[in-house]
Amino acid sequence: MSFNRRTFIKSASLAAAGSAAGLRPFGALNALAQSATDYKALVCIYLFGGNDGNNTLVQFDSKDYANYSSIRGPLAIPQSQLLQLSAAPTYAVHPNLPDIQSLFDKNAAAFVTNVGTLIEPTNRAQYIASQFNGNGLPSNLFSHPDQRLEWENAAASTTTQTGWAGRIADTLNTTYNPNGNFPMVTSVAGDTLFCDGSHTSPFSVSPGNIGAGQCSEGAECAARQATAQALLGFNSGVTLIQADNNITTKAYAYAKALSDAVQSVNPLKTVFPANNGLAAQLQQIAQIIQVRSALGVNRQIFFAGIGNFDTHGGQLVEQGQLLAGISSAIAAFYQATQELGVQNNVTSFTMSDFGRALQPNSNSGSDHAWGSHHMVIGGAVKGGKLYGTFPTLALGGPDDSGSNGRWVPTTASIQYAATLAQWFGVSAAQLPTIFPNIGNFSTTNLGFV
Template structure:
């Protein structure tokens, strides 16, 4: 802050402490985006994209499994103790695939044509064959950075690039390019996906939480000292007081403070609503994951929060909104299956949590009559090795399978190319005996996956090229057609 004789040291400390207090109440990254003035509400022609990131690297090979006899035999021969029995799969009628047996909650979405698997997706700079991959040095700019690394591959998925030093996420860049009324709204923490050059994601807490400054909520102001504190802050950050400060930095802080109070006043009651205190349509969709008046499971709680914000889109403001949620625990190097039971073990638990939450959210959107306006999709660090390790788990790989869900999805179909189920085959990066693990070279890029979603979101081709810098390397194959 510049040295202004009209501002006492005590007042500067008050400014600093009050801003830190509000920043703590709102969460890291939330106040930065409030520098941008709020736009008017646009409830018509509403669309939302909901990203669900599966941190740790989901074993997509056990999420979507071939159900035809030939390929299931190939799968079982390599997967051995991790192989899911053919008869246990949740059948995807009309296709040669089935879901993990813990994912029965998604069967109605497939039956309704609202679910689509997308095969062998991963970070790519350009289309890549096995021969090209084997010929390139590790440092080649034609290869994504730091393959098989958790942190780096999370960054590549969240940023939609091949450069692990990229700071901004493709969700945040899309929000900027489309000039959405809000930044990416995250109910899953302050990840890179929602970060842009101009703003960070608006990070919200879970259902029932207080969103705003502690001690300054409307119910807190009945106590005279809290009311006096709020009045003092309002006076301190009023436009006339800002003018007196004669400082761009102080004025920016003051605008953040005013906007923070305005956003919390607008969204606070939505954030705080629990089952039974809000929408009956949403509660009916989430009924399978509600117990004792609360939503159970971390991902289900996050998507319940998203559902309330979508229903209240006129209050949230804007006719385009991107959301971010996450589920962790997918680094399953061991105990994916316990005792040969496909419904036991860490991966079955995660698949059930994912399916139950996605199904409840999709049902809620359909109940609201907004199913066709909301598209949900998964992302993850990477896939996992086709060949299990010695701990009944799997290790880090590359290409992976993902799910897209919603009323606009062209379901009853699968998209992308399922890999050839052969160690050392055309899709496996390995060639020598020691490296034959089944790490698939992606046949679909993150760029193409994201571009398909953003095209539905009404991004122009020019905007897509801006948001996804490597998309042009994939020629005319920009839209995978799943939505």
């Protein structure tokens, strides 16, 4: 993960201010909001570790299922357990994704198939050739930290120090959020490159801890708060320290605005599943969306995440448990957007490091691969459909980068991201600023939203 100077200053200032003022745990507070009818939010759900798309979305017709089953061996899910998609009956989803099945069949969810990091359109032959000449490929394929960075910065390079959500904020903030009390981008899953802009900064909120900035030590609170504010108002003359103080001052203001807004509304009626980390994050996002008018922001991007999908062993159990939690969490979040009347204004989508090889390893797991399938959920989604090109499931076949089922992506992650960005409000002319390699692709909008 990238950890640049700005990120360090932000994190250090929040921690230092919280300690000095007796406000620990202060958390990193952030929020996003809307003013009126022109509200849109993107919610990234990051599947840390590389989710196995081959068992998330499965071909269901007899011939293709038999081919899948013979290659997957011990990792093959019995056909009788798979959940067939009524809207796309030749496909089925993992048995622990009943809510995704339901949303898909109600046209509120779609799958985008065989998506991965690319610099330019690439096929098997070009990939093999590029391995020898070193041109045209993303940096360090099959590496967790590198591929995660490249999904988050949408630049197919590990050296880019901003994320595509951050660059959207750089580009659109003054247009859509001129009077906002909060930045455009929020994480509920810690610090991440995805959120970082070059001249806009994200903030993060700990799920269920919006009031963490409130002192709880009785009479000492006022004195500590006054001391902290006095320290922040001191002009040290040192640039880095002054920048730290400015950021921390804003954090106090954001904390108060968010806390006041949340306290002014009734709790959501939607029940989120307990003991579910992703559900807690999405519930927090829903709560922030609920107070969008009070916070005065018309565009928001959220980052949530869950893991660990690095299933080198025991995959059937581990991935199954994770997908079950994702299914129920996404269902509750979509219900909450319906309760708030913004289901057509909020689009959620998955990202992950990479897919996993179709051929199992010797430990009842699967190894790092490349292209994978992703979910997009929301009332604005043109659901009940698969977008992109599903790979040919053949070891050493036309879509295999080698011989064990590591699919060469037929859709680039930047095409996927650019489609979401355009729905959000990014114009065609602004795309190259946010997605440096988008000009290498003839299609910049996949049409799923």
